[in-house]
Amino acid sequence: MLEARLNQAQDLKKAVDAIKDLVQDCNFDCNDSGIALQAMDNSHVALVSMMMKAEMFSPYRCDRNIALGVNLVSFTKVLRAAQNEDVLTLKAEDAPDSLNLVFENSNDRISEYDLKLMDIDQEHLGIPETEYAATISMPSAEFKRICTDLMAMSESVTIEANKDGVKFACSGDIGNGSVTLRSNTNVEKPELSIDIELTEPVSLTFSLKYLVNFCKAQPLSSSVRICLSNEVPLLVEYGLAGSSYLRFYLAPKIGDEE
């Protein structure tokens, strides 16, 4: 039996909104530590991993491990019925056929939905803790803007991090462009500061389409953490309340730079 009450429906709404553009169906794995999700896109070059820890919810109860197989488009449809500020409660039985959602707003309006579940056969990948060569923290809006701007020029972007800063560069048919950021600290608004931690310079190329897709999670958090290392996937992490997170991994483009 699962029962999880979320004070702000928007946390789940936005997360599902962001994931639904990357994967179609996936399992929400519920256990006593929280609700986790891991899924790859159709081409298996990107991976999304979400962890909503138990402390995000009040209360949180999950007696047994339950996998809630959900079609994310359908889930979005249901979640759209919830206001951002609604209190959202997820309920499911031990071997559920459907997921029960209750949205309560402050005006005592209670709406209740049941979402049919499906059996999804999914493989789980073990993701090791990695020491990245470069870790960049920046405002999520900034990252989104860079990606969408460069997307107009090219399909892929080269992210180059060195001691001078981080440079997003691209070149396409109509020309080329780049955005360079230097690390700076905003004392008044720490979420707007740019922080670059570097152990060694790296330069990697990624598909912009995928990055833009990741940026759909921007409303979840005001800042984003981008971690790069040679020969490993790029990590884009949006922090949620507490130590919960929404992470995207993307394989770098190797070889053909066109």
Next chain:
Amino acid sequence: MARTRSKGGATTTSKNSKETSSTPANSKSRYVLPEESSNPPRIFILPKKATKEARIVSLLNPRYAKPTRYLVCPETGVYELTQIAAPKTTPRSWLIQYGGGEDGEKAQEAKLGNNTEFSVHITKGADLFVATPIDPVFLLLPAFIPSTSTSSESKSEKQSRLFVSSDDHLDTIQQSSPHQWEILRWGKIRQLFESRMAAICETAQAGDETMFRFSEDKLLAELLAKAQRMSENPLPKSMEDKFVTKALEAPVLGIKRAAVLQTETSVEEKQTEETATVSAAAESGASTPKETNSTESQTSGNSTATAPTSASDAAPELAPTITASPEVIRLQRLRIAFQFLSSSYIAAGYAATLRQKLSSTSLVDFAPLDAYLARLAQLRQEAAAARSVGDYTRKRDFDDEEVAARAEKKRRHDEEEKRKKAGESRGVRDLKKVNTSGMKKMSDFFKKK
């Protein structure tokens, strides 16, 4: 030509009446059906010329080496019985009435049966037995042709090569042909048998007795003469259509379409059909003679009907590439007739030997037919090849069921696709178009748990 009367009905009816009268009437129902007779009357069509002394006896079937019923008349010879059965899908019965009143003979017969109560009878099956004359040569054949199933193989083999009296020859099949001795004592039967034996044997006079030695060549000549007689006129329609007209029909090359896919394997086909028919008869054992199942003949009739129509679609302005000459048609008829005879009346193993002999014999020259068939096979091959390359009319070949199955499959496929699309967000759809070359799979970086 033939008169209908029922045999055995009289005896069964009287027996039956006793049975029914002894059973106490059931009080629950006003009408009680009498118990089913264990030996119901059967309907026969018997030749008019057969005398009253004619009897049904068991003799050895030349093809299946099993005792089978034949009608033997001491004066006019032997008749084989053919059962005509209604197809199982459309059950029928006979309503039999004895002594209809006007017919004096029938009335008399009913009197003989000494029972007026059973003047009307309903049978379960609508089987009809037709007696047709059969050449006793065929009945004698088992005595000369060693069949693998008989234990006296070596003996008969030896005997067939020696000049032996007719009695000694017939002795070899004594065991399996129970009524043979009996009928040989009847009227002209013995005389008839011996004269027919002479037709397939070389004879020698030893005193006042005639001795016989089996001759394959004479048998072949005899069979061929029968086949020739049979092929003088067109064969029965279903046979003519299937094995002569269709087998010789040339593809119409004008529209690159093999009109008929039936190849010259028709010969084998025919044989399988024949065995099918007869295995049914064999199942019913010695009690029923060769059974002509009308279901089967119906279906084969249907299949023959379809092909010519499809061919005639194109016929008006496009003549087939080659046509069979009367000579070829005659030869094909002869061949089919011969095959029919040998597959009906001659043991399977020996029929093959005979066919071989036929191809090497000088009695008839099949060369024009063979040449025509070879040319035909080639034409058909060409037509089939031309057709498979780029034939837009191919669709016609699918029958309705197939078309329906296809449509269903397509519909289901479409539906599934639609559903899949509905469950797919725009983002996911867009990502499918992304060029992911040079990007490794996630499973290359992260190991499966």
